Amino acid sequence: xxxxxxxxxxxxDDAKVEAxxxxxxxxxxxxxxxxxxxxxxxxxxxxxxxxxxxxxxSLRRKAILLAKVQDEAGHGxxxxxxxxxxxxxxxxVLDRLHRGAQKYSSIFNYPTLTxxxxxxxxxxxDGAAITNQIPLCRCSYGPYARAMVRICKEESFxxxxxxxxxxxLCNGTVQQRDMAQDALNRWWWPTLMMFGPPDxxxxxxxxxFQWKIKRFSNDELRQRFxxxxxxxAELLGLVIPDPDLxxxxxxxxxxxxxxxxxxxxxxxxxxGPCNDERLAVRVQADADGQWVREAASVHDDRRSARSEPxx
Amino acid sequence: xxSDGQLFEVFVRARxxxxxxxxxxVHAASAEMALQYGRDLFTRRLEGVSLWVVPAAAVVASQSDxxxxxxxxxxxxxxxxxxxxxxxxxxxxx
Numbered sequence: 001x002x003x004x005x006x007x008x009x010x011x012x013d014d015a016k017v018e019a020x021x022x023x024x025x026x027x028x029x030x031x032x033x034x035x036x037x038x039x040x041x042x043x044x045x046x047x048x049x050x051x052x053x054x055x056x057x058s059l060r061r062k063a064i065l066l067a068k069v070q071d072e073a074g075h076g077x078x079x080x081x082x083x084x085x086x087x088x089x090x091x092x093v094l095d096r097l098h099r100g101a102q103k104y105s106s107i108f109n110y111p112t113l114t115x116x117x118x119x120x121x122x123x124x125x126d127g128a129a130i131t132n133q134i135p136l137c138r139c140s141y142g143p144y145a146r147a148m149v150r151i152c153k154e155e156s157f158x159x160x161x162x163x164x165x166x167x168x169l170c171n172g173t174v175q176q177r178d179m180a181q182d183a184l185n186r187w188w189w190p191t192l193m194m195f196g197p198p199d200x201x202x203x204x205x206x207x208x209f210q211w212k213i214k215r216f217s218n219d220e221l222r223q224r225f226x227x228x229x230x231x232x233a234e235l236l237g238l239v240i241p242d243p244d245l246x247x248x249x250x251x252x253x254x255x256x257x258x259x260x261x262x263x264x265x266x267x268x269x270x271x272g273p274c275n276d277e278r279l280a281v282r283v284q285a286d287a288d289g290q291w292v293r294e295a296a297s298v299h300d301d302r303r304s305a306r307s308e309p310x311x
Numbered sequence: 312x313x314s315d316g317q318l319f320e321v322f323v324r325a326r327x328x329x330x331x332x333x334x335x336x337v338h339a340a341s342a343e344m345a346l347q348y349g350r351d352l353f354t355r356r357l358e359g360v361s362l363w364v365v366p367a368a369a370v371v372a373s374q375s376d377x378x379x380x381x382x383x384x385x386x387x388x389x390x391x392x393x394x395x396x397x398x399x400x401x402x403x404x405x
Contacts, residue, residue, distance in 0.1 A: 015327045018324075146330060154391075157393045161396060163396070163405060228403070232403075
């Protein structure tokens with residue numbers, strides 16, 4: 001029953017492909033790469049924010065930030081679970097991450113210099129992630145789509161806590177407002193780069209559309225994010241650092257400037273401000289956890305040996 | 312396994328795209344038979360498009376008398392919900 005024609009029918013019908021369905025090798029490989037890199041982004045993304053947990057300015061902010069970073073770990077686990085349904089293992093994709101053979105979102109290679117950066121990440125980076133992820137809830141691979149539904153549900157609080165944090169700073173002292181503006185200045189352009197290279201230069205675009213993994217182009221999603229975010233910045237009283245940004249009443253969209261695509265290429269290829277640190281912390285965490293995994297495994301072996309009936 | 316077989320838990324996927332959901336249990340001598348019984352028992356009216364059967368003994372469940380201790384810590388953390396945050400009037404798409 002299951003074969004190329006069934007697969008194509010599912011795609012044509014906007015139905016979901018499930019783990020035990022036949023699928024083309026390229027479809028499987030594309031999903032493994034995309035879901036693994038998505039999972040890596042979630043867990044690497046814990047680092048820049050986690051650095052502020054001990055320095056959060058109040059118990060409420062600390063509890064919120066802890067809950068958010070905990071959610072990111074959970075998002076990573078949903079996605080590693082989804083990638084394993086494709087016949088690969090978590091160990092294998094983590095090994096690829098550690099060897100630099102699989103990447104994660106370029107945005108997490110930028111440093112969090114001030115407390116306002118925690119707000120900018122929630123508002124902008126999670127806002128951009130939501131823009132990217134909402135269409136993925138309808139992607140053709142069932143386990144990925146269902147993981148995205150869970151993630152999107154949880155992501156809303158992430159964006160709001162960031163906005164509220166910045167709003168608090170913007171209503172504070174001049175120094176606090178300046179700190180918020182400085183964070184926006186540094187995070188704006190890297191956030192726009194999160195949507196990937198411009199449509200003409202995107203190498204994975206065509207097949208992702210054909211298989212209904214991707215529903216909107218990089219540029220479409222970038223435009224949607226800008227259109228949603230500019231009015232929010234106005235409510236904060238912050239200025240988006242783009243002299244070309246203006247409302248275009250002909251297109252009913254904001255016109256905006258061109259991100260520095262050379263910078264994106266550099267950061268993706270390892271030459272961002274924090275690439276080495278992020279990967280080193282991740283590899284160290286993996287090594288530090290090795291004895292725990294070994295102990296758990298030995299404990300389980302011994303317990304099963306004890307409960308086994310005598311031969 | 313005894314000749315009487317064992318209990319299997321049956322999970323039904325109502326339609327493509329949604330998760331398998333627990334429907335009930337069947338007693339069967341083998342996993343293959345449990346699939347057949349699950350089909351006969353739980354999908355006579357087109358309730359599903361896919362079945363999973365899992366030996367009931369393989370299910371590890373939380374203890375109901377430990378439920379408060381397990382789940383209560385989430386009760387006082389309403390900052391995990393978007394509605395906890397005060398948003399300005401007129402804001403959209405957040």
